[in-house]
Amino acid sequence: MPVNVTIKPAGRALALAKGLPVILTFDEKTAEQVTIGDVKSALQAKFPRKFSLEGSKNALDDEKTLIETSSENKSAASGSFTLTVKDLGPQVSWRTVFLVEYAGPLIIHPLIYLFPQVFYRTTFEHSQLQTLTYVLVLLHFLKRELETLFVHRFSHATMPLRNIFKNSAHYHILSGILLAGGVYGPWYSRKALAGSLRANPTFLAACTGVWLVAEALNFHAHLTVRNLRPAGTKTRGIPRGGLFELVSVPNYFTEVVAWTAITVMTQSPFAVLFLVVSTGQMAIWAAKKHRGYKKEFGSNYPKGRKAMFPFIF
Structure with a gap:
């Protein structure tokens, strides 16, 4: 029939x-x-x-x-x-949205860092803090671009076209224009920071070390999620190992830790703003994903696992 x-x-x-x-x-x-x-x-x-x-x-x-x-x-x-x-x-692919939003800081930071005379109407010697921040930010977003191309598998093929403007504004403005403009200015130059904590090599190395560990754990979390979903399917399993034993979305937790390291290192109000806004948004997503996992897997889902922050939330 x-x-x-x-x-x-x-x-x-x-x-x-x-x-x-x-x-x-x-x-x-x-x-x-x-x-x-x-x-x-x-x-x-x-x-x-x-x-x-x-x-x-x-x-x-x-x-x-x-x-x-x-x-x-x-x-x-x-x-x-x-x-x-x-x-x-009108729709646009998730992959395209991610590539566009992460591309913003990769363009904005080099422009402001390399051409201070254009943006600040003066020349000065960059401090070690400025150079280190520049390198870490570029590495972070380059990693995100590569993960989008070669690691992430998306449950949904597309999202509304308007999202590309909303999502891009978050990265292009907060972690792009404001962060770069605030950190690469003459007030953070080698002369301006001389003798301060932010010019201390040990302090900078410690912050960089925390950033490196967080980024490595973040990459591990992305690989773990990828390996749970065979190519071409939407199959999901319970993620195990590493920080997944403590939280449902360790990629969000480690993202916060990485940006906290940059925020502590720079002590920039614009870094604080980006960190607060990003953490708030990721906390909302984490709670939603956590509820989804518990609903999907029921009693099989680890009861002691939190959503985003170990032992807390």
Whole structure:
């Protein structure tokens, strides 16, 4: 018996409305075999736009089969299903968003560091603190770019186009223009810092050491998450080992530690601002991921594991 899926518009489906409702027929698969991904592919052929398919309330995962939506489809027994489609509007890939937002500081910091006469209308000798901050920031964002290209696997292919502007503003302005402009100025020059703690080689080495350990642990966390998800799938497992034994998202925790090292080293109010804003946002994401893990894995998820900060939160 063929499987018929009726697609109706809902919410933002205006661009698709003229062609809806539409009935998609699957002759060679049963309801236990047809997935939401199959329905999306068939609908994509008719409407080349980005959209999500929904049941009664929530978007449906691509791996979910039609029979698994039967509780929301009264006619499932007859081989007929009804789903709604929501037009997602202009989209951009997650990978592209990450590459663009991390590219900002990689461009802004060299411009301000290398051309002080343009931005500060004066010349001066950079302090060891300024040079070290410059190197650490570039290495951090270069690492993030490489991880985006070769390490990260994304659960969702795209996000709304507007996110590229919102996300980029966070990095381009806070960790780009403000941080670079505040740290590379003449007030942090070799002459200005002479004799201060921020010119002490031992102090700078200690902060750099903390930064290096944090970045190494951050990379380990990203690799651990990658290895839990086979290429081309959305499969998730419980991450184990290292800081995962203490928190659900050690990549956020180590990110905070790395930027705390730079903040302590520079003692810049702009570094403090970026650290506070970033920590707040990551704490929100961490809480959401932690709840998701506990809901997905139930009693199998380690009970003593916190969301982001070991033993605290």
